[in-house]
Amino acid sequence: MIKKSIIILVLLLNCYLPLLAQGDLMVFPKRLVFDGIQSRVQNVNLSNTGKDTTTYRLSFNQIQMDEDGKFNMIEEPEENQNFASPYLRYFPRTITLAPDESQIVKIQLIKTSELKEGEYRSHLYFRGVPKIKLLENKVITTDTLQPKDIDIQITPIYGISIVNIITIGAPTTTVSFSNLALLPSHVLSMDINRTGNQSTYGELHVNHISPEGVSRNVGLIKGFAVYTPGNLRRTKIKLNTISSVDYSKGKLQVVYSTPNQETIYAEAFLNLADNQEYSLETGIDNNK
Numbered sequence: 001m002i003k004k005s006i007i008i009l010v011l012l013l014n015c016y017l018p019l020l021a022q023g024d025l026m027v028f029p030k031r032l033v034f035d036g037i038q039s040r041v042q043n044v045n046l047s048n049t050g051k052d053t054t055t056y057r058l059s060f061n062q063i064q065m066d067e068d069g070k071f072n073m074i075e076e077p078e079e080n081q082n083f084a085s086p087y088l089r090y091f092p093r094t095i096t097l098a099p100d101e102s103q104i105v106k107i108q109l110i111k112t113s114e115l116k117e118g119e120y121r122s123h124l125y126f127r128g129v130p131k132i133k134l135l136e137n138k139v140i141t142t143d144t145l146q147p148k149d150i151d152i153q154i155t156p157i158y159g160i161s162i163v164n165i166i167t168i169g170a171p172t173t174t175v176s177f178s179n180l181a182l183l184p185s186h187v188l189s190m191d192i193n194r195t196g197n198q199s200t201y202g203e204l205h206v207n208h209i210s211p212e213g214v215s216r217n218v219g220l221i222k223g224f225a226v227y228t229p230g231n232l233r234r235t236k237i238k239l240n241t242i243s244s245v246d247y248s249k250g251k252l253q254v255v256y257s258t259p260n261q262e263t264i265y266a267e268a269f270l271n272l273a274d275n276q277e278y279s280l281e282t283g284i285d286n287n288k
Helices: none
Strands: 002-013 018-020 025-028 031-035 041-048 053-063 063-065 071-073 088-091 095-096 101-111 118-129 148-167 176-183 187-195 199-209 215-225 230-239 250-256 264-271 276-283
Touching: 002 018, 025 118, 025 187, 031 041, 041 095, 041 148, 176 250, 187 215, 187 250, 199 230, 215 230, 215 250
Parallel strands: 002 148, 031 148, 176 264
Antiparallel strands: 018 025, 025 041, 041 101, 053 095, 053 118, 063 071, 088 101, 118 148, 176 187, 176 276, 187 230, 199 215, 199 250, 250 264, 264 276
């Protein structure tokens, strides 16, 4: 019998959970932002929640976000995109964790004199190293081999990637909504438009406001980002079905903000009676 091992790579990129978990690895925090060069060292905590000792190898990935929010691996930066990895050092580079063991990874900002105004972004990738099992040597007669004699072993390799961002200088970013539309089955579609020198990251809140002025939250997306150099991200939100909410009346309020709504990026309204939108565009004082 021939045994073939197939390794499947599972990559989790910056999901909205405050603490990332994939396989038996937990990572906190899920993103690092160096705002200027005053703070030059940050920590990431890794924990092995599984039952086996596991080794993880660290490296940087370079990622481009398309207009639908999909991540694509790239080798060279796009126009107006800067990689952060040349200006960051991490240690250790390989970590072995026993069950229930934790360790801190230090991320250090370097070459600060070479940093020019703007944003720099790379994604720190924690990749599980698969254990290799030795198989017994067997003599195989190829002319008697049948398809049923092939055994495929699938070994998943779990990985987590967290964004590392360096920002230099004052932000010039502005955000606005466009093309708001309520589709069948209570699905709200929209475009988020970003201009300026920094990415945005936070939460999308959707509230229904009745003709009587009663507001109820009907939709939420956490961990929503529009990364430079992209200027447009399209998305859809399935709104909650609530007996007291009539989606044919009143209006929908859409708010894009930093986490916990500390800073409002943009706000827009959709009149449900005529499906007409109007919006408010804001500048950004702090988008961390």
